[in-house]
Amino acid sequence: MDNRPIGFLDSGVGGLTVVKELMRQLPHEEIVYIGDSARAPYGPRPADQIREYTWELVNFLLTKNVKMIVFACNTATAVAWEEVKAALDIPVIGVILPGSSAAIKATRHKKIGVIATPMTVTSDIYRKKVESLDPSVRVTSLACPRFVPLVESNETGSSLAKKVVYETLTPLKGRVDTLVLGCTHYPLLRPIIQNVMGPDVKLIDSGAETVRDISVLLNYFEINRSRELNHKQDVFYTTAGVASFQTIAENWLHQSISVEHVSLKEALSDE
Structure with missing residues (x-):
């Protein structure tokens, strides 16, 4: 057993889609989350x-004595x-x-789409990983x-969001049968994405799939949190405004x- 928390990092609120799945699958595990929304x-x-x-x-998560970083x-x-x-x-x-x-398992016609940030697309890492498998x-x-x-x-339900998603995804319509949401922010737009792509396109939430791997590694390294500990204190940190997060x-x-604001440079300089 290892009762230390699991650390999560993200550029902002997107990683909460992974946290939500962890809370569903592994509700006894404690969480420390840092979202860099300011940048x-x-x-x-x-x-x-x-x-x-x-x-x-x-390095911020390491100051919180985490047992694993996601x-x-x-x-x-x-x-x-x-x-x-x-x-x-x-x-x-x-x-x-x-x-x-997960995308390879889901595709019926071996036509997978990946939507992601410019850097992830430029890195070509999804194509390389899929084709290696x-x-x-x-x-x-x-x-x-x-x-x-x-x-x-926080505009995921707005008419602007519907317009942006429609305009952005139009080039992929009819070209893929499986679509990887290759950014953990994107599941918060999932209903709109599904509506644009159509009901026959299977959406893959990469973050949700990751929780299965977390579970496997917790078992492999024997670092699960004790289920006898009833109280846990999940803490969420943001580098931007607390209220919006x-x-x-x-x-x-x-x-x-529980959400707290943190200045990373100050927090790390105190160590």
């Missing part, structure tokens, strides 16, 4: 900057996951491999730079949560 979105940023920001999030962000996974995983002595999980594996699959990737700002500004988080998670 979101990460997708259009250069790789070196994403790497720098990701390490700041990782990259609940596709962009950070694409740019920095391998490097961080190699450097730490605790398990570090990314969202790309689980999403790729099944070379017969054809992958079509599309950058959706306007999606994350919609989610971060809390509104989005509580609407998505359907429960009250």
Whole structure:
């Protein structure tokens, strides 16, 4: 047993889609979450900057004595996951491999679409991962730079969101039978995405698929939290405004949560 919390990092609120699934599958595990909304979105940023920001999030989580770190962000996974995983002595999980594996299982005609941030698409990591697992699959990737700002500004149900999603996804319509939501922000737009793509297209939530891997690793390393501990204190940190983060988080998670503002540079300089 290991009763320390699991750490989650994301560029903002998107990683909450992974947290929601963890709460469903592993409700006894304790969570520390850091969302860098002040610097979101990460997708259009250069790789070196994403790497720098990701390490700041990782180092912040390490100050919270976490037993595992989950990259609940596709962009950070694409740019920095391998490097961080190699450097730490605790398990570090990314969202790309689980999403790729699930898409291969789901596709009927071997036509998979991936929607993601510009950096994730530029890295070509989903296509490489999918084709390494099944070379017969054809992958079509599309950058959706306007999606994350919609989610971060809590406009997921607006007429603007419907217009942006429709305009962005039109090039993929009729070309794929499976669509990977290759950014953890995108499941918050899922109803609109499904409506645009049509009912026959299977949507793959890479973050939700990742929780299965978390469960496997907790068992493998024997670091599950004791089920005899009834009380747990999940804590969520944001680098931007608490009120906006809390509104989005509580609407998505359907429960009250504890949210604190943090300045990463100050927090890390105190260590």
